[in-house]
Amino acid sequence: MQEQPAVHHRHRAFYGAVTVGERGQIVIPAEARKEQGIEPADKLLVFTHPHSHGLLIIKVDDIESLVSALQGMLELVQEESQGELEA
Numbered sequence: 001m002q003e004q005p006a007v008h009h010r011h012r013a014f015y016g017a018v019t020v021g022e023r024g025q026i027v028i029p030a031e032a033r034k035e036q037g038i039e040p041a042d043k044l045l046v047f048t049h050p051h052s053h054g055l056l057i058i059k060v061d062d063i064e065s066l067v068s069a070l071q072g073m074l075e076l077v078q079e080e081s082q083g084e085l086e087a
């Protein structure tokens with residue numbers, strides 16, 4: 001029987017389980033903080049998951065860079081559309 005090679009994912013989807021404390025706090029596992037670059041004093045946004053009863057936690061800096069990239073793409077599309085209208 002041939003051994004299957006190990007599969008390595010760039011980002012993990014599961015880091016472990018956490019317990020909600022009396023004040024509603026959770027501890028983000030150290031490995032998750034390290035891999036996601038979460039440092040003390042970082043601001044995080046907490047969203048409800050759109051398709052389940054879960055939560056999504058995202059660094060504010062990551063949202064800002066995503067919005068900036070999307071804005072740049074939108075501007076390119078608008079410029080192309082304007083050029084087509086003028087042609």
